[in-house]
Amino acid sequence: MKAFDHVTAASTREAVELLSSAAPDGARLIAGGTDLLTLMKADLIAPPRLIDLKPASELRYLRFDDAGALHIGALTTLADLERHPEVAQRLPVLPQSVRDAATPQLRALATVGGNLLQRPRCWYYRGDALCWLKGGSACFARDGQNKYHAILDHSPCVAVHPSDLAPALLALDAELVIHGPGGARVLPVESFFAAPTDQERVEYRLAADEVLAEITVPRQPEGARGAYLKVMDRQAWAFALVSAAAQVALRDGRIEHVRLVLGGVANVPQRIRAVEDLLTGQELTPKLAEQAAERAVAGAKPLAHNAYKVPLARELARRALLAATGLMV
Amino acid sequence: MPDSMPALPATPDEATRQTRIRLTINDTPHDLSIAPRRTLLEVLREDLSLTGAKPGCEMGNCGACTVLLDGEAVYSCLVLAIECPGHTITTIEGLTRDGQLHPIQDTFVQYDALQCGFCTPGQVLALKSLLDRNPHPTDDEIDRGMAGNICRCGAYPKIRAAARALARQQP
Structure with a gap:
C-alpha cells in the first residue's frame, strides 16, 4: 500500500x-x-x-418515517442492517440479501454506501494484468478465464457486480441521496449503476466531489413480499454466481406489482422489465413462472466458460418469483 | 470553498508523517507514533509485539488476523490503526486473566479444536464475538458466525463441536 x-x-x-x-x-x-x-x-x-467519513456519525442511522419509507444512512453497516428487527419484519429481503454477503467480520465494518461502490472481483481486474477496466486496451476475461463473468454483453468489460444488497435495493425501487457542492440530488438506485464505458470505466456514476449519503426505500405496495436467492460455489463466504431478488404484491390473486432483478449476470444488477411486463395483471401459476423465467434469460450470451449461468439464472428467477408470491418457500 | 481548506493533494511529507495516537488494547492504553497507511494488524505485531493476530492473506479473506473492535470481530488487516483511537480493541492476548485461559480457549483445548494453531486466535475471537451477542446460538448460527475464519488444517468439525459445547454450557 x-x-x-x-x-x-x-x-x-x-x-x-x-x-x-x-x-x-x-x-x-x-x-x-x-x-x-x-x-x-x-x-x-x-x-x-x-x-x-466514519466520524460523520450523522450518516449512520436506520429509521422508518411516518409514510413507511426506510431511510438508511450510508455509514450504516451491513451488520446493522442484518440485525435490525423492524427491517427484518417489514423488508425481509434486505437482511436476506445481506446475511449471505461476505463474512461476519466484513459485515461488521462494511457500510451500505460502500457496498454499492465496491469494485468487481474479476481476477484480471484484481490481478496484475492491465485490463480494460484499469485503463488497458482489452478485457482479458472475454477470451480468457470467464467462469464467473457476465452472460449479458453490456460493456467492453465482462466483470459482474459483486453486491448482494444492490439487487435487493433495485427490487425495492430504492433511491439514493447524493450530496455535492451544489446541494443534494436524488436518483433511483437503478440509474446510479451503469455498465463501464470508454469514458467512465466504473460501475456507478458518482462525481469525484460527491458523497453518497442515504439510501431510501419507499413504502412498498400493500401486501408486497420479497425474496432474495443466491447461488454460491460453496455455502459460505463467496460472491454470488447468480442471484435473484423479487418483490411481488398481489391483489385478488393477481400480480399488481412485481420487480425481478438478477445479479451476477452483468456489469451491474439487472432489473428484468420484460418479465415484469409479462406478469403484471396475471395470476402467477407454476407454468407462468416458468415462462417468466425463460424470458428473464432470453438475451443471454454466455462466454466460453459460463454457460452454466443461464439455467442457473432461469431457475433462480423462477424460484424467487414463486417464493415472493408465497407459492414456494 | 472556505479559504482555510488545506491545499491538496497531500505532499509526500504529509503522507509519510508520523501521527501520534493512543490505542486502548486489552484495557491498556498505548501511545504510538505511526504512518497513516499502517494497518491495525501491523501495529499490533510490529510495534506492540502482540503477535496473536496472524498475517495470513492480508486481504480480508482468511480470518487469521481477527481481533475485537468494540466487541465485534473484525479483520485487523483491513483496519487502519489511525482510525482506532477511541475504540476498544481486544486481542487474543487479552483473553487470559491471571494466567487462566478463557473458557473458550479451555474448550478449544478440551475438544482438540486445532492442529497447527495458526488460525486459532482468530477462531476463538470470532466465537467470542458471536457468543457475547448470542450466548445460545443454534448450529446454523454457529456455522454462519464462524464462516469468516479459514482453517487450512481442516479442524472445522472439532471447532464446531467446541462451539456447540459452549453454546450449550453458557448460563
Whole structure:
C-alpha cells in the first residue's frame, strides 16, 4: 500500500468540501474500508489522501418515517442492517440479501454506501494484468478465464457486480441521496449503476466531489413480499454466481406489482422489465413462472466458460418469483 | 470553498508523517507514533509485539488476523490503526486473566479444536464475538458466525463441536 495522508470529515458537508478542494484523483473517502483497502493494497488505486467519513456519525442511522419509507444512512453497516428487527419484519429481503454477503467480520465494518461502490472481483481486474477496466486496451476475461463473468454483453468489460444488497435495493425501487457542492440530488438506485464505458470505466456514476449519503426505500405496495436467492460455489463466504431478488404484491390473486432483478449476470444488477411486463395483471401459476423465467434469460450470451449461468439464472428467477408470491418457500 | 481548506493533494511529507495516537488494547492504553497507511494488524505485531493476530492473506479473506473492535470481530488487516483511537480493541492476548485461559480457549483445548494453531486466535475471537451477542446460538448460527475464519488444517468439525459445547454450557 502506497503512503497517503489521512484526514477526517465530521459531517457530510465537510466531506464534500474536502473532496471539492482535492486535485483530480487526489482524495478518496474511506468508510468501512473493506473494499477500498484491498484495492489500495493491490495498488489498483493509490489516492494521496484518505478522508475518513466514519466520524460523520450523522450518516449512520436506520429509521422508518411516518409514510413507511426506510431511510438508511450510508455509514450504516451491513451488520446493522442484518440485525435490525423492524427491517427484518417489514423488508425481509434486505437482511436476506445481506446475511449471505461476505463474512461476519466484513459485515461488521462494511457500510451500505460502500457496498454499492465496491469494485468487481474479476481476477484480471484484481490481478496484475492491465485490463480494460484499469485503463488497458482489452478485457482479458472475454477470451480468457470467464467462469464467473457476465452472460449479458453490456460493456467492453465482462466483470459482474459483486453486491448482494444492490439487487435487493433495485427490487425495492430504492433511491439514493447524493450530496455535492451544489446541494443534494436524488436518483433511483437503478440509474446510479451503469455498465463501464470508454469514458467512465466504473460501475456507478458518482462525481469525484460527491458523497453518497442515504439510501431510501419507499413504502412498498400493500401486501408486497420479497425474496432474495443466491447461488454460491460453496455455502459460505463467496460472491454470488447468480442471484435473484423479487418483490411481488398481489391483489385478488393477481400480480399488481412485481420487480425481478438478477445479479451476477452483468456489469451491474439487472432489473428484468420484460418479465415484469409479462406478469403484471396475471395470476402467477407454476407454468407462468416458468415462462417468466425463460424470458428473464432470453438475451443471454454466455462466454466460453459460463454457460452454466443461464439455467442457473432461469431457475433462480423462477424460484424467487414463486417464493415472493408465497407459492414456494 | 472556505479559504482555510488545506491545499491538496497531500505532499509526500504529509503522507509519510508520523501521527501520534493512543490505542486502548486489552484495557491498556498505548501511545504510538505511526504512518497513516499502517494497518491495525501491523501495529499490533510490529510495534506492540502482540503477535496473536496472524498475517495470513492480508486481504480480508482468511480470518487469521481477527481481533475485537468494540466487541465485534473484525479483520485487523483491513483496519487502519489511525482510525482506532477511541475504540476498544481486544486481542487474543487479552483473553487470559491471571494466567487462566478463557473458557473458550479451555474448550478449544478440551475438544482438540486445532492442529497447527495458526488460525486459532482468530477462531476463538470470532466465537467470542458471536457468543457475547448470542450466548445460545443454534448450529446454523454457529456455522454462519464462524464462516469468516479459514482453517487450512481442516479442524472445522472439532471447532464446531467446541462451539456447540459452549453454546450449550453458557448460563
